[in-house]
Amino acid sequence: xxxxxxFSVGYSAVALNHVIDFKxxxxxxxxxxxxxxxxxxxxxxxxxxxxxxVLTRLTLVVSDPSHCNLLRSTxxxxxxxxxxxxxxxxxxLFHIACTTLDVDLVCINVTEKLPFYFRRPPVNxxxxxxxxxxxxxxxxxxxxxxxxxTISNAISLMQICKGKNIVISxxxxxxLELRGPYDVANLGLLxxxxxxxxxxxxxxxxxxxxxxxxxRKSACGVVYTVKKLRKVEEEExxxxxxxxxxxx
Amino acid sequence: xxxxxxxxxxxxVVSEDPRxxxxxEDRALGLAVRDAIARVHGDYGLACCSISFTVKYLNxxxxxxxxxxxxxxxxxxxxxLPFVRCLESRAQRYPCSLNTLHVGGTIRTCQKFLIQYNRxxxxxxxxxxxxxxxxxxxxxxxxxxxxxxxxxxxxxxxEDDGTE
Numbered sequence: 001x002x003x004x005x006x007f008s009v010g011y012s013a014v015a016l017n018h019v020i021d022f023k024x025x026x027x028x029x030x031x032x033x034x035x036x037x038x039x040x041x042x043x044x045x046x047x048x049x050x051x052x053x054v055l056t057r058l059t060l061v062v063s064d065p066s067h068c069n070l071l072r073s074t075x076x077x078x079x080x081x082x083x084x085x086x087x088x089x090x091x092x093l094f095h096i097a098c099t100t101l102d103v104d105l106v107c108i109n110v111t112e113k114l115p116f117y118f119r120r121p122p123v124n125x126x127x128x129x130x131x132x133x134x135x136x137x138x139x140x141x142x143x144x145x146x147x148x149x150t151i152s153n154a155i156s157l158m159q160i161c162k163g164k165n166i167v168i169s170x171x172x173x174x175x176l177e178l179r180g181p182y183d184v185a186n187l188g189l190l191x192x193x194x195x196x197x198x199x200x201x202x203x204x205x206x207x208x209x210x211x212x213x214x215x216r217k218s219a220c221g222v223v224y225t226v227k228k229l230r231k232v233e234e235e236e237x238x239x240x241x242x243x244x245x246x247x248x
Numbered sequence: 249x250x251x252x253x254x255x256x257x258x259x260x261v262v263s264e265d266p267r268x269x270x271x272x273e274d275r276a277l278g279l280a281v282r283d284a285i286a287r288v289h290g291d292y293g294l295a296c297c298s299i300s301f302t303v304k305y306l307n308x309x310x311x312x313x314x315x316x317x318x319x320x321x322x323x324x325x326x327x328x329l330p331f332v333r334c335l336e337s338r339a340q341r342y343p344c345s346l347n348t349l350h351v352g353g354t355i356r357t358c359q360k361f362l363i364q365y366n367r368x369x370x371x372x373x374x375x376x377x378x379x380x381x382x383x384x385x386x387x388x389x390x391x392x393x394x395x396x397x398x399x400x401x402x403x404x405x406x407e408d409d410g411t412e
Contacts, residue, residue: 141331144287176264176333180347183330190288190327 055082055210059107063089068101083213085134091116098126104213105134105167108157110150118160127165132209133157136171137179137187154191163197167205254300255322257351258358259329261311263344268335269311274303276337277313281346285328293328296321304355310366313346314358326351 058081062068068086085105088094097106099122106126108114126133135154139146157166168188172178179187181202188198261272278301286294297317305314317325326348334343349365352358367390374386 137330141333147288176262176343176345179330179345182348183346186323186326186348187330189323 055213057081057083057085059085059087061087061089062093062097065093065096068093068096082217083209084216089115094118095122098122098129098131102216103131104209104216105132107134107136108153110136110153111139111146113149114153114156118157120160123161127161130165130208130212132165132167132205132212133161134167134169135191137168137184138170138172138177140187141177141179151190158192163193165205166193166197166201167209168198168201169206252300253319253353254316255319255325255351255353256304256355256358257315257317257322257326257329258349258362259313259315259346260349261313261335261344262347263311263335263342265342265344268342268344269308271337271340271342272306272308272311272313272335273337274306276335277306278303280332280335281315281325281329284331284333285325288328288331289324293321293324297325297328301325312362314355319353322351 060067083105084103085107086097086101086103087107087109088097089109094106094116097103135150135157137150140150166188168184168191170178170184185195185198185202188201189195191198193201261269261277263269282294282298282301285297289297299321300316300318302316303313304316305312307313315325329346329348332344332346334341336342350358350361352361370386370390374383374390
């Protein structure tokens with residue numbers, strides 16, 4: 001039901017989220033629900049003739065460095081998720097997530113005051129690696145105190161990262177908490193983004209996250225070829241010959 | 249030449265309850281939007297936006313709303329629209345949300361956009377409808393919606409409830 005509302009409002013790709021919290025004793029990662037089970041035939045995006053993409057997404061709530069080992073384990077179920085997001089609770093984990101962890105998104109807490117301040121080095125490293133920071137907007141719609149925390153956390157993030165690599169998404173549980181893409185871009189203006197950055201936060205940055213997830217799943221390494229430098233030396237020897245030809 | 253420039257915001261009311269559509273009226277909607285602006289932007293925002301704020305056009309069948317505000321404060325209005333949670337009228341509260349479709353400088357541009365939007369919506373309904381009579385009805389209305397001088401905004405009203 002909620003997915004039909006998404007489609008009618010004009011989104012072209014939706015990700016279903018599965019949250020794993022490590023406070024409980026044993027957590028096993030279950031296989032994601034495949035979208036074809038939910039929807040026998042996906043409806044078409046408004047305005048184009050392509051089908052809507054439904055992706056699966058995993059969010060890990062980490063409050064301890066040992067929880068991150070799960071990402072490095074060769075559990076087969078983790079490979080089945082399209083996008084992996086991590087929700088760090090401490091400053092050290094934020095640093096680890098931005099610099100070394102193999103994730104696509106880093107979630108920023110919006111429901112309470114951040115226990116740590118953002119620093120520029122890990123944020124810049126995350127931007128270089130292609131990791132995006134995610135802000136939720138549904139708590140802002142529901143409750144007034146959460147709205148204040150959302151805006152203050154978002155603005156402090158903007159001041160450090162200058163509005164780059166931001167993705168705004170909803171954690172909607174009911175179809176009425178969902179907002180259209182134009183409205184979400186307007187919400188970005190409240191968070192301190194400029195208009196073009198806000199529109200990018202809804203469209204191009206999300207697409208880049210999807211591609212990042214796909215490359216993480218498929219690519220293992222990159223081979224980079226460089227032309228050898230011997231050619232330059234040959235050209236240098238050739239030039240004096242031409243000079244000689246001219247003077248003759 | 250000095251004249252006041254306005255911005256016209258075209259929205260659509262999205263709700264789950266079918267009774268909500270029937271009770272959409274301009275005063276209730278205006279109050280809901282002003283309340284949202286007051287919650288988000290405070291007294292200053294409410295005062296700025298209510299300089300020339302009215303509900304210009306309302307269509308209860310499709311849930312289309314056209315709001316007007318000053319050009320200087322349309323950003324405050326647009327950023328507060330996602331925070332509209334419910335409509336109150338006749339002592340009944342209906343949860344709903346507003347979906348912004350288009351922001352234009354004149355009513356005419358918004359009307360052109362609305363005609364195109366309604367055309368795409370009718371096409372979408374055409375794909376989903378099963379009854380042959382409904383299909384013909386929709387096709388006829390698709391061919392007939394256009395921008396004529398006399399019909400102005402009533403030319404694109406369609407009974408979507410019947411075919412949904």
